[in-house]
Amino acid sequence: MKAFEYNMERQIIGKSRKKLWFIVSASFLFWFLFLYFYSEFTVGKKPSTLLGNDFANSENDRESNSAHVPESSYELVTQLPDMGIQMNEETGDVRNDVGKTGPNSNRTRNLESAKNIFHAEDDGFESVDQMVVSVKELDPDDQTHPRDNEGQFVNELVSGSSENREESENEVAPKVDGDKRNPDLPKQSSTENQRGFDESDIDSCLGRYIYVQDLPRRFNEDLLKNCRSLSNWTDMCEFTSNLGLGPHLPNFVKVYSKTGWFGTNQFLLEVIFHNRMKQYGCLTKDPSMASAIFVPYYAGLDVARYLWGSNITMRDSGPLQLVKWLRGKPEWKKMWGRDHFLVAGRITWDFRRLTDGEFDWGSKLMLLPESKNMTILTIESSPWHNNDFAIPYPTYFHPSRDIEVFQWQNRMRRQKRRFLFSFAGAPRPNLQDSIRNEIIEQCRASRRKCKLLECVKGSNKCYKPVFVMKMFQSSVFCLQPPGDSYTRRSAFDSILAGCIPVFFHPGSAYVQYIWHLPKDHNKYSVLIPDFDIKKKNVSIERILHKFPRQKIRAMREEVIRLIPKLIYANPSSRLQNLDDAFDIAIKGVIERVSTIEREMREGKNSSFDYLEELTWKYNLLGTVEGEHEWDRFFARS
The missing domain is CATH 3.40.50.2000 (Glycogen Phosphorylase B;)
Structure with missing residues (x-):
């Protein structure tokens, strides 16, 4: 009997303990969930901050006021997601999804830290290159797999998969309304890109809107359609392919990287620029909202047909028709063309014919009264005139991703x-x-x-x-x-x-x-x-x-x-965080137009209140007064 009572008592105690543990566990779960939802929806803090500093280190690093440079390649690899760089676990591909941020942004500084970690230096002329840190960013052509102190294949994580996913020539990259840096939006046509913006996007584009003139096809598209007439010596049809980049360059001798290299003709800048403009994130269909107006006239391709052996009437035909068309548009009268700009993909002297002699060189595009009001971007400007500005010649490299640029930069650092x-x-x-x-x-x-x-x-x-x-x-x-x-x-x-x-x-x-x-x-x-x-x-x-x-x-x-x-990025894609030559040129144009507009509003004309022959000095120094060591280089007889 006592044994029976003893067993019953033990069973009761066991059941009580189970109930007690159940109550404790349920209570813990209840308070955990309560704190989770309270922090998520009421306080607005991240749940990770409730679990201690160790668990939340990755989040706190992102919110830190100073950029943290990893001490080892393993630490760098673990921090890539915090820098906005995503890695595909199956392929090892690295993708940079950091949003467009300001110069003081923590994410921008973290990205710079990642770039700096990959830097290498050499000793100059005929020296053996030495790595600054224990990990180097390998270019896609490098097949070696150096391990860092933690035994990780760092190059697989940084330089991406060995199989490069080269974009189709006809694929159109996502067009972004208000923010060109978001790669995850669905692809849109150039018409959809100009449809306007949500109210939440307006601030990001305020002061950066550009309106593109819808020119008749004879000023651009028809020139490309008749590409065989563009040169007497070169088949320009080959070079106008791939949105003006030209044919892909094979990498037989490993002089280039595997992607982003094209046989680009130096006179195709206006085509490349126009196609980049179609990707610009702040296009508008409303010219009253625009900070600048782009005129997609292929001036260089037009005049190149008549530079040799043709009369001046044919050379001036296109420019005269263009300014007549522009004068008839209501947006021209807002600032009489001072907010208009175009790209002429040849040197300035091809558009500055001083006389009307039958055999004199070039057209009169830049000497027309309407053109003098416009901003004209060329591959070489005049030191003695103030309506044209030089932007870089196109090179052979047109990357689609930031990582391609970083890889190439580091490869050039290591080059013997x-x-x-x-x-x-x-x-x-x-x-x-x-x-x-x-x-x-x-x-x-x-x-x-x-x-x-x-x-x-x-x-x-x-x-x-x-x-x-x-x-x-x-x-x-x-x-x-x-x-x-x-x-x-x-x-x-x-x-x-x-x-x-x-x-x-x-x-x-x-x-x-x-x-x-x-x-x-x-x-x-x-x-x-x-x-x-x-x-x-x-x-x-x-x-x-x-x-x-x-x-x-x-x-x-x-x-x-x-x-x-x-460099000019591939128009079929977009760089996420780097400003290329196109981006910098657009900023320069908008700043110039803004200055002219402000001076017109205030009744000033200070931007042109100097002898035009001293343009080089004003653009370089902001003044034309005083002697300069380069005066002798620009003395005109």
């Missing part, structure tokens, strides 16, 4: 450079002031220190990007003397290759690309006056040899940092 300097070009025996012959002679005399790619009859290496880019990538300095005009596309190809440009006239870059290049030209380039070269007073090799390795490293790093600002 065998030659002190190099030159690619042809002599100019018919130009009296040309220094090309002297430069070629000095390069030959330097033997193994200088690499020469001479563009002579019978050799087509100068016209094949692979030879030019390979030479620039193996050189510390790249010589960029004037040719038929001040500027060269080669200067931008050399910067793309991480090669420090050497200029011989400030008109080749410094007074040209004022929106895209630093004012302190000594940070990224060398200037050797052409007067000294012509008089044979200096040795290029001796001048360049005097630069210490530390200075060379700093200059090369500045050159590599410039790369995103000087």
Whole structure:
């Protein structure tokens, strides 16, 4: 009997304990859920903050006032999601979804930290490259798999899958109303992109709206349709493909990266720019809302048909028809064209015919009264006129993603450079002031220190990007003397290759690309006056040899940092966080129009209240007073 009572008592105690644990567990669950929903919907804090600092570290890092640089590659990999960089766990692909943020944004600083972690330096001329940190960002062509201290395959996480998902030529990238940085929106047509914006998007585009004039097809599309008539010597139909980027470049000798490289013609800028404009995030159909009005006239392609052997009437036909059409539009009368801008994809001198002689060069586009009110973007501007501004020549690199740019930059940091300097070009025996012959002679005399790619009859290496880019990538300095005009596309190809440009006239870059290049030209380039070269007073090799390795490293790093600002992204896609040459040009135009509008409203005309022949000095310094060391370069007889 006692045994029975004892067993019953134990059963009762066991059931009581179970009920007690159930009550405790239920109470804990109840309070956990209560705190969860209370913090989520009432207080507005993230649930992770209730579970202690250790659990919430990833969130707190994002909210920190200072960027945290990971101490190891493993730490970097674990923090990629916090920086807005998403990784596909199956393929290892990395995607950057950081939104468009301001310069002081924590996410922007974290992204910069990720970029800095991948930086590498070398010792300058003919040195072995050393990594700054224990992890390097490999380009897609690199098949090695170095492990960091934690034994992780970092390159698989950073440089993406080995199989590059190259976008179709006909695929249209998402068009974003109000925010061009969101890659997850559905694809839209260019018409849908201009349909207007929700009220929540207006603030992000306020002061940035652009209205695109719907020009008759004869000013743009018909020119591309008749592409075989655009040049007497070159089949331009090949170069107008892929939205103006030209044919894809094969990477047989691994000079390029696997994606983003095209055989781009230097005179296709207006087509590339127009297609980039279709992706612009703040287009509007209402011209009254626009801060600037874009005129998609392919001026360079139009005049190129008649530059040789045609009369001046044919050359001026397109510009005269264009300004007549613009004058008839109501939006023209708002500021009489001062808020209008267009891109002319040739040098300024192709549009500044001074006389009406039958054999004089170029058209009168930039000398028409209506055109003088407009802002005209060219690949080379005039130092003595104030209605045109230079923007970079198109290069061969047109990336679709930020990571492609970062990979290329880091690859150029690691590049071993065998030659002190190099030159690619042809002599100019018919130009009296040309220094090309002297430069070629000095390069030959330097033997193994200088690499020469001479563009002579019978050799087509100068016209094949692979030879030019390979030479620039193996050189510390790249010589960029004037040719038929001040500027060269080669200067931008050399910067793309991480090669420090050497200029011989400030008109080749410094007074040209004022929106895209630093004012302190000594940070990224060398200037050797052409007067000294012509008089044979200096040795290029001796001048360049005097630069210490530390200075060379700093200059090369500045050159590599410039790369995103000087390239045009693929118009079929979009960069997420980097501003390319198109973005910077648009900002420059809007700022210029805004200044003119304010001065007109206040009854001022200070932007043009100076002698136009001193335009270069005003644009560079903001004033025309006082002497400048470059005055002798721009003295006009």
